[in-house]
Amino acid sequence: MMKTYVNKEGYEIHATEKSYRLFYEKMGFIEKKENQEENNKDITKMSVKQLKAYCDEKGITYEPDAKKNDLLSIIQEAENESDDSKNQGNASDDPLAGTGGGEE
Known part of the structure; x- marks a missing residue:
């Protein structure tokens, strides 16, 4: 399932949890909450x-x-x-x- 992640500059990506953990988490992205x-x-x-x-x-x-x-x-x-x-x-x-x- 795809989720939305955001970094501190506000750039959003859509990725699977596995992709996030392997790559994007290390780049400072966090999961975007619905009401963020x-x-x-x-x-x-x-x-x-x-x-x-x-x-x-x-x-x-x-x-x-x-x-x-x-x-x-x-x-x-x-x-x-x-x-x-x-x-x-x-x-x-x-x-x-x-x-x-x-x-x-």
């Missing part, structure tokens, strides 16, 4: 109070007087760091790592 895009868009519609509650739920720190745009930036940065740390363990397994570096 909707969830990302929904936070922009949240109130400041809801954003602060979201931050509390996710363990994201913020200033008590933070404005909506500040909170959105903090959330995006925290989620990007989280994605980077998850993918960092696979960096040495990346089949494309070290190619095209330009150093000789």
Whole structure:
């Protein structure tokens, strides 16, 4: 059965689970959840109070007087760091790592 996978840049692929595990997982792709895009868009519609509650739920720190745009930036940065740390363990397994570096 084909599933949809996405990398942190938002590029989507459709592959079997076996293909994913053999190749795409090492490249940083993760399985796309059905509502993943909707969830990302929904936070922009949240109130400041809801954003602060979201931050509390996710363990994201913020200033008590933070404005909506500040909170959105903090959330995006925290989620990007989280994605980077998850993918960092696979960096040495990346089949494309070290190619095209330009150093000789």
